[in-house]
Amino acid sequence: MLNFSQFDHSIFEAIHQFALSLPALNPAMRVLSEKAEYLFYLGIIIYWFSRRRENKKMVLVALFAACVAFEIGSVLSHFFYRDRPFIQYAFQPFIEHAANASFPSDHSIGSFVIATAIFLYRRKDGTAWLLLAGLISFSRIWNGVHFPFDVITGALLGVLSAILVKQLFQHWSLAHRSLNAGLDLYEGMVRKVG
Secondary structure, three states: OOOHHHHHHHHHHHHHHHHHHOHHHHHHHHHHHHOOHHHHHHHHHHHHOOOOHHHHHHHHHHHHHHHHHHHHHHHHHHHOOOOOHHHHOOOOOOOOOOOOOOOOOHHHHHHHHHHHHHHHHOHHHHHHHHHHHHHHHHHHHHOOOOOHHHHHHHHHHHHHHHHHHHHHHHHOHHHHHHHHHHHHHHHHHHHHHO
């Protein structure tokens, strides 16, 4: 019977072998791994400037949750350091990448924290963003820079952080009042300028 690490490695090997046998998909997987995250940044900017107060709350939840998730991810990477697949297996990945900690995946954390925050406020939009986050995470395995457990952990950190931060802003009166006061201040300044 396989232990967890062997199972993680065997899933990685299966995906990587699939990548080697289907090189026509490699350009799309490279774009997903290296460029698709910029769609999340653009999305955050568009939602912020869309004039809907609820969208601004969504963006703030995403940003606060990202800070929480990335900090937890940073701590985990120091306590549970592991090399990236291309280091452990000594091969050239399909994308350029530093030989730093593989666990957890920052791309998965970032894409899932934003996608989940959007989903919590706008289900239809959020579903599309979650699908994109899943594709980005899968591409990181495909391209040889993460093991499956790295991206699953990153996704869970992103999802849970977004849910917890939204709950915090909804149910802790000080956080709720601070969020609304900050938005009132921002909207008042925008009205004066515009």
